[in-house]
Amino acid sequence: MPGRFLVTGGAGFIGSSIAEALLARGDRVTVLDDFSTGREANLSALKGDLEVVRGDVSSADDVARALRDVHAVFHEAAIPSVVRSVAEPEVADRTNVHGTICVLENARRAGVKRVVFAASAAAYGDEPTLPKREDMTTHPLSPYAVAKIASEHYMRVYASLHGMQTLSLRYFNVFGGRQDPKSEYAAAIPRFVAALKSGAQPTIFGDGEQTRDFCHVSDVVEANLAAMRCDSARGQAVNIVRGEITMVNALVQMLSRILKASVLPKHEAERPGDIRHSCADITLARTLLSWSPRVLVEEGLKETVAGFGAHA
Numbered sequence: 001m002p003g004r005f006l007v008t009g010g011a012g013f014i015g016s017s018i019a020e021a022l023l024a025r026g027d028r029v030t031v032l033d034d035f036s037t038g039r040e041a042n043l044s045a046l047k048g049d050l051e052v053v054r055g056d057v058s059s060a061d062d063v064a065r066a067l068r069d070v071h072a073v074f075h076e077a078a079i080p081s082v083v084r085s086v087a088e089p090e091v092a093d094r095t096n097v098h099g100t101i102c103v104l105e106n107a108r109r110a111g112v113k114r115v116v117f118a119a120s121a122a123a124y125g126d127e128p129t130l131p132k133r134e135d136m137t138t139h140p141l142s143p144y145a146v147a148k149i150a151s152e153h154y155m156r157v158y159a160s161l162h163g164m165q166t167l168s169l170r171y172f173n174v175f176g177g178r179q180d181p182k183s184e185y186a187a188a189i190p191r192f193v194a195a196l197k198s199g200a201q202p203t204i205f206g207d208g209e210q211t212r213d214f215c216h217v218s219d220v221v222e223a224n225l226a227a228m229r230c231d232s233a234r235g236q237a238v239n240i241v242r243g244e245i246t247m248v249n250a251l252v253q254m255l256s257r258i259l260k261a262s263v264l265p266k267h268e269a270e271r272p273g274d275i276r277h278s279c280a281d282i283t284l285a286r287t288l289l290s291w292s293p294r295v296l297v298e299e300g301l302k303e304t305v306a307g308f309g310a311h312a
């Protein structure tokens with residue numbers, strides 16, 4: 001029987017969803033998390049052989065402790081906020097870059113060969129060409145994006161130097177019921193749901209005609225499991241998203257329909273640094289990982305609304 005999977009950031013939105021899927025298929029899981037944005041409630045309902053290590057992903061001691069009996073790592077831990085990375089770049093760097101080296105180096109020392117990393121579409125920045133392909137030049141606009149790109153390079157270097165099987169999955173806009181609407185850095189969908197549920201007007205920054213490429217968290221989990229199985233993992237970066245555009249106005253309309261809400265959104269000034277359009281080419285994910293997204297945006301929104309608040 002193989003060892004355990006380590007999920008760093010496993011108390012968070014995506015990490016706990018990966019842990020849940022692993023446990024559901026009978027795998028053993030260790031979660032390493034400092035619970036800075038992750039929540040006990042994301043783990044308390046999980047059933048199976050789950051060990052939780054409360055610690056810091058940028059501490060070699062904590063990571064080495066969490067790697068005990070582990071054979072593969074899903075590295076999700078990060079300060080996931082662009083805004084915070086701008087306000088506190090050194091803090092973000094410590095977790096988001098040093099944390100990655102710490103995971104890779106301690107994995108190498110422990111003889112762990114496979115690491116799948118949570119990278120980000122932030123790597124593309126405001127490069128206007130659409131759809132985004134992995135071979136495009138990266139264009140980071142924040143310390144968060146710099147850290148994600150640096151981590152991708154470390155994934156590649158540990159594959160070429162040490163023969164590790166690593167992959168970086170570039171997530172775009174991931175959504176699902178477990179996302180925290182109360183977080184200071186909450187993403188748009190949980191904020192829209194929270195507003196519509198309470199009868200308040202959701203706030204759209206700009207005219208709402210900007211577009212985003214979304215992906216339900218269950219598809220992101222499947223992509224991680226596929227990445228872990230991939231025989232030709234050599235540190236490549238792979239877009240993980242639906243590969244289709246949704247206008248923000250249309251998104252709010254879908255949510256209003258699902259929630260039977262009649263309140264209209266209010267529009268505020270566009271936020272500096274917000275990109276206008278985002279959409280990915282997912283050919284590489286289809287060919288390298290044999291993965292395709294399954295959950296349509298509207299279906300995923302129904303699950304999100306149903307799960308909303310259930311994990312608070």
Ligand SMILES: NC(=O)c1ccc[n+]([C@@H]2O[C@H](COP(=O)([O-])OP(=O)(O)OC[C@H]3O[C@@H](n4cnc5c(N)ncnc54)[C@H](O)[C@@H]3O)[C@@H](O)[C@H]2O)c1
Binds near residue numbers: 010080
């Ligand atoms: N949600 C998205 O749309 C999205 C998009 C692109 C990339 N990502 C990346 O996916 C990963 C998971 O994001 P999420 O949306 O689940 O966010 P999240 O905040 O729910 O999860 C991040 C987890 O990392 C933990 N963490 C933070 N600093 C830590 C540290 N120093 N030591 C140990 N644990 C630490 C947090 O407590 C939290 O549980 C992150 O790396 C994020 O950058 C997310």
